[in-house]
Amino acid sequence: MSEKSYDAIIIGAGSVGLAIAYYLTLDTLDVLVLDSEASPGQGQNKAAIGGVRATHSDGAKITLCLQSIEFYATFKEKTGIDLGWVPGGYCFPVYREAEENILKGILPIQKSYGLTIDWVGPERIKELIPGVNESGLRGGTFSPGDGQVSPLKYAAALWKESKDRGCTFHFGEPVTGLVMKAGAIKGVKTQKGIYHSNIVVNAAGSYAREIGAMAGIEIPVVPDSHEAGISAPMERFFDPLVVDIRPGPEGKTKNFYFGQNDRGQVIFCYTPLVPILGTNRENTSEFMTIISRRMIDLIPRLKNMLIRRVWRGLYPMTPDGIIILDHVKEAKGFYLAVGMCGQGFMLGPGVGRNTAHFILHGTPVIKQEIWSSISFYRDFYAGRKEALK
Numbered sequence: 388m389s390e391k392s393y394d395a396i397i398i399g400a401g402s403v404g405l406a407i408a409y410y411l412t413l414d415t416l417d418v419l420v421l422d423s424e425a426s427p428g429q430g431q432n433k434a435a436i437g438g439v440r441a442t443h444s445d446g447a448k449i450t451l452c453l454q455s456i457e458f459y460a461t462f463k464e465k466t467g468i469d470l471g472w473v474p475g476g477y478c479f480p481v482y483r484e485a486e487e488n489i490l491k492g493i494l495p496i497q498k499s500y501g502l503t504i505d506w507v508g509p510e511r512i513k514e515l516i517p518g519v520n521e522s523g524l525r526g527g528t529f530s531p532g533d534g535q536v537s538p539l540k541y542a543a544a545l546w547k548e549s550k551d552r553g554c555t556f557h558f559g560e561p562v563t564g565l566v567m568k569a570g571a572i573k574g575v576k577t578q579k580g581i582y583h584s585n586i587v588v589n590a591a592g593s594y595a596r597e598i599g600a601m602a603g604i605e606i607p608v609v610p611d612s613h614e615a616g617i618s619a620p621m622e623r624f625f626d627p628l629v630v631d632i633r634p635g636p637e638g639k640t641k642n643f644y645f646g647q648n649d650r651g652q653v654i655f656c657y658t659p660l661v662p663i664l665g666t667n668r669e670n671t672s673e674f675m676t677i678i679s680r681r682m683i684d685l686i687p688r689l690k691n692m693l694i695r696r697v698w699r700g701l702y703p704m705t706p707d708g709i710i711i712l713d714h715v716k717e718a719k720g721f722y723l724a725v726g727m728c729g730q731g732f733m734l735g736p737g738v739g740r741n742t743a744h745f746i747l748h749g750t751p752v753i754k755q756e757i758w759s760s761i762s763f764y765r766d767f768y769a770g771r772k773e774a775l776k
């Protein structure tokens with residue numbers, strides 16, 4: 388049985404855990420990362436389609452994603468490693484008044500955070516998405532500061548950078564218990580050993596609740612599943628990540644989104660109208676039929692696209708759709724970087740930077756009032772109660 392001590396232990400080598408390891412090892416901490424899977428990023432990180440935007444309507448997501456974009460856009464310059472960054476922005480084409488009102492309604496918030504996003508007319512949308520269906524096209528929003536990254540390249544790069552700085556990774560080794568003493572965390576247990584540390588970070592994604600239960604706390608993170616797919620490479624014909632927020636005519640989808648990655652492959656997914664809760668990752672038979680109809684309706688020339696593979700992954704959801712970054716008062720030294728919902732990949736580097744800063748200095752990089760809005764101790768149902776009034 389192995390028994391070693393570390394400055395910090397991270398549970399999960401995913402979109403978030405890898406970024407925390409990256410930043411903690413920049414500060415020369417001796418870090419252990421444990422993951423149940425065989426290699427980095429094999430949880431939900433690799434399920435992401437790699438969309439990275441700061442153009443949200445929530446202040447915490449905007450601020451953290453701005454930090455992530457800076458990280459992604461400058462990573463190659465700093466390290467020489469290519470993450471597949473495509474700085475093509477995000478474009479939301481609009482066909483109905485309802486969606487126009489929604490998108491125009493959040494522009495003032497987005498602009499108040501200094502984001503470059505605006506409403507553009509149909510001609511500009513046609514330039515941004517050549518071949519887009521012109522019938523009824525009213526215009527849309529475009530945010531040139533956003534982009535796309537390869538989640539597979541990201542995981543490999545952060546693992547390598549952290550490992551080169553002395554980080555220890557144990558793959559294929561799930562955490563089975565936490566070591567606690569007098570209200571403080573003292574380490575983690577696996578089937579192979581006990582690892583000691585006064586700092587343990589829960590970055591277990593869709594399994595965050597199970598890790599919380601080991602410390603006797605209830606973390607409200609529930610996985611729901613989303614399917615995605617990728618085409619064979621094609622000549623690049625559009626740069627932005629495209630989001631259509633109309634509900635699908637088939638009555639099963641909320642919105643769908645897709646982009647053309649650095650290799651020319653179109654990578655796509657949709658949001659089911661009714662969330663499919665649980666951890667089942669088997670593909671459904673309806674996904675390809677529904678998504679191809681929606682994509683061909685939006686860009687008819689995609690009818691000849693060759694699909695390479697499809698998959699189904701999990702969003703680690705919180706009741707209010709906002710992430711949790713905090714330390715646990717009932718278990719000193721236990722930190723939470725969980726509940727990333729459908730944006731954990733774009734949030735990853737910003738979350739990693741702030742979690743590491745919080746662990747090392749007791750304060751985040753972002754403003755305290757924004758940090759408080761993502762606290763573990765907030766009222767997760769306040770929005771719902773407000774809506775029911």
Ligand SMILES: Cc1cc2nc3c(=O)[nH]c(=O)nc-3n(C[C@H](O)[C@H](O)[C@H](O)COP(=O)(O)OP(=O)(O)OC[C@H]3O[C@@H](n4cnc5c(N)ncnc54)[C@H](O)[C@@H]3O)c2cc1C
Binds near residue numbers: 432435734
């Ligand atoms: C189809 C689809 C498309 C998506 N597209 C995007 C997108 O375009 N942009 C975006 O930002 N997000 C996207 N997401 C969401 C994104 O994938 C997640 O939010 C993100 O990966 C969550 O990061 P995480 O680090 O919390 O979890 P993960 O990346 O899943 O990492 C958690 C890790 O913890 C490990 N683990 C769990 N339990 C244990 C244990 N007991 N012991 C040790 N290790 C453990 C897991 O093996 C896993 O590797 C998408 C998701 C899906 C499903």
